Amino acid sequence: MALFRQLDEQVEQLLSLFSKDENWLIVINADPDALGSALALKRIMTRRVNTVAIAQINEIKRPDNLSMIRYCRIPTQKLIPNLAAQYDKFALVDSQPHHNPEFKNFKFSVVIDHHPIIPDNPVEADFIDIRPKYGSVCSMMTEYLYNMQIRPAKLLATALMYGIRCDTRTFEREFIDADMAAFKYLSKFADSKLMNRISRSEFHLDWMRYFSRAFYNLRRIGHGLYAHCGNVENPDILVIVADFFTRVHNVPWVVVSGTADDKLVCIFRGDGLRRDMGTMAQKLMNGLGSAGGHKQAARAEVPLADLDGEDAEIFMLKRLGKGKKKTIRRI
Numbered sequence: 351m352a353l354f355r356q357l358d359e360q361v362e363q364l365l366s367l368f369s370k371d372e373n374w375l376i377v378i379n380a381d382p383d384a385l386g387s388a389l390a391l392k393r394i395m396t397r398r399v400n401t402v403a404i405a406q407i408n409e410i411k412r413p414d415n416l417s418m419i420r421y422c423r424i425p426t427q428k429l430i431p432n433l434a435a436q437y438d439k440f441a442l443v444d445s446q447p448h449h450n451p452e453f454k455n456f457k458f459s460v461v462i463d464h465h466p467i468i469p470d471n472p473v474e475a476d477f478i479d480i481r482p483k484y485g486s487v488c489s490m491m492t493e494y495l496y497n498m499q500i501r502p503a504k505l506l507a508t509a510l511m512y513g514i515r516c517d518t519r520t521f522e523r524e525f526i527d528a529d530m531a532a533f534k535y536l537s538k539f540a541d542s543k544l545m546n547r548i549s550r551s552e553f554h555l556d557w558m559r560y561f562s563r564a565f566y567n568l569r570r571i572g573h574g575l576y577a578h579c580g581n582v583e584n585p586d587i588l589v590i591v592a593d594f595f596t597r598v599h600n601v602p603w604v605v606v607s608g609t610a611d612d613k614l615v616c617i618f619r620g621d622g623l624r625r626d627m628g629t630m631a632q633k634l635m636n637g638l639g640s641a642g643g644h645k646q647a648a649r650a651e652v653p654l655a656d657l658d659g660e661d662a663e664i665f666m667l668k669r670l671g672k673g674k675k676k677t678i679r680r681i
Contacts, residue, residue: 353496353531353535354492354496354497354528354535355493355528356497357493357494357497358497360479360494361494361497361498363477364394364460364477365398367439367459367460367476368395368398370398370399370400371400372399372400372439373399373401373402373436373437373438373439374395374399374401374402374403374437374438374439374440374441375402375403375404375405375433375434375436375437375439375440375441376388376391376392376403376404376405376441376442376443377405377406377407377429377440377442377453377456377458378404378405378406378407378426378442378443378444378445379406379407379408379444379445379449379450380406380407380408380410380415380426381415381444381516382414382415382418382509382512382513382515382516382517383444383486383487383488383513383514383516384406384444384445384487384513385415385418385419385422385424385426385509386487386488386491386506386509386510386512386513387444387462387487387488387490387510387513388404388424388443388444389404389422389424389506389509389510390492390495390502390509390510391441391443391460391491392404392425393495393500393506394494394495394498394500401437403425403437404424404425404426404427405426405427405428405429405433405434406426406427406428406429407429407452407453409428409584411583411584411586412584412586412589412590413551413553413554414548414549414551415586416551417547417548417551418509418512418548421505421508421544421547421548422505422506422508422509422512422544422548423505424509434455434456439459440456440457440458440459440460441459441461441462442458442460442461442462442463442475443461443463443491444462444463444464444465444487445463445465446463446465446468446471446473446480447473447474448468448471448473448640449465449640449642450640451640459476459477460476461473461475461477461478461479461480462477462479462480462487462490462491463479463480463481463487464482464483464484464485464486464487464490465482465642465643466482466642466643466644467480468642483524483526484525484526484528484529485517485518485521485523485524485525486513486514486516486517486518486525486529486532487513487517488509488510488513488514488517489514489531489532489533490528491510492510492514492532492535492536493528493532496535501539502539503539504539504540504541505541505544507536507538507539507540507541508540508544508545508548510532510536511533511536511537511545512545512549514529514532514533515533515549519593521533523622523644523646523647524622524645524646553590557587557590560579560582560591560608561591561594563577563578563579563580564577564578564579564591564595564606565577567579567663568680568681569679569680569681570678570679570680570681571667571670571671571677571678572677573600573601573603574601574602574603574604574605574670575595575598575601575603575604575605575681576604576605576606576607576666576667577591577595577605577606578606578607578662578663578666579591579606579608580608580609580663581608581609581610582608582609582610582615583610584610585608585610585615587608588607588615588616588617589617591606591617592604592605592606592617592618592619593619595619596619596621602620602621602624602625603618603619603620603621603624603625603627603630604618604619604620605617605618605619605666605670606619607662607663607666609654609662612653612654612655613639613651613652613653613654614650614651614652614654614657614662614666615650615651616631616649616650616651616652616666617648617649618630618631618647618648618649618650619647620645620646620647621646622645622646626645627643627644627645627647627648628642628643628644628645628648630648631643631648632650634650634669634670635650635652638652639652639656
């Protein structure tokens with residue numbers, strides 16, 4: 351039995367897009383899955399195009415992401431107009447163009463992702479590979495490397511393995527056999543000590559104040575939990591706090607919100623048994639800003655200007671409580 355599915359047609363189509371006289375930029379919203387996937391795509395493009403680089407739209411401040419970039423030597427840089435102007439072709443991994451307004455400035459030739467397909471937001475590109483059942487895009491990129499007979503070097507294998515580990519939450523979130531097969535395959539080449547070093551770099555000391563705010567503002571809404579962290583220096587802290595609260599017994603869903611860069615940012619986490627977090631995020635925002643994700647994890651971002659002057663925490667409490675104060679109580 352083959353270790354991975356055969357991708358002969360996809361590989362042929364993908365490689366046909368590359369030319370020695372073109373300059374490619376791989377665009378990401380940086381997290382471990384996106385970073386590992388981008389590094390793999392860069393490896394595939396190497397020596398097939400003139401130049402290839404990686405650029406992220408977000409500011410990277412999470413310690414584990416910074417450690418991953420440092421230890422796995424991922425050459426990503428902040429995406430600015432002057433940088434984008436140096437490239438002819440653009441690829442997008444671990445996202446779709448409608449996921450963030452900054453992506454709409456680009457005409458992507460390649461889109462590789464595992465988030466749900468939204469019929470109202472069709473993806474247009476010369477090459478599209480979107481597999482919502484996969485737990486990680488790093489698993490998909492591992493399959494491409496295997497089909498191209500490219501053995502991943504130690505740092506690339508470590509980055510891919512860490513991306514799978516993070517996006518499946520060490521296989522606690524939804525995944526398929528292909529994710530497990532990729533993880534097992536990569537373990538032969540990756541540096542486990544290096545991966546553990548990356549995963550232990552999770553918190554900044556000054557982020558503890560956001561945990562304090564979250565505990566102070568924590569509310570039970572129906573069976574779920576909601577906490578507002580106020581203004582945060584980086585939305586990544588909201589992800590850390592939300593993931594922490596998923597460990598609370600008998601809580602099927604968690605929403606943690608905060609404000610950053612004139613936007614309300616909301617992180618949704620669920621147990622995967624009852625509510626679909628992606629659907630919940632979209633219904634809750636009802637067309638405001640951008641919202642979506644998976645069954646167990648989702649995100650929404652709404653410009654504060656769209657709240658018409660209403661306090662961000664009050665806005666969220668009204669929407670989560672559906673206007674019924676009796677369903678909301680402080681912890």
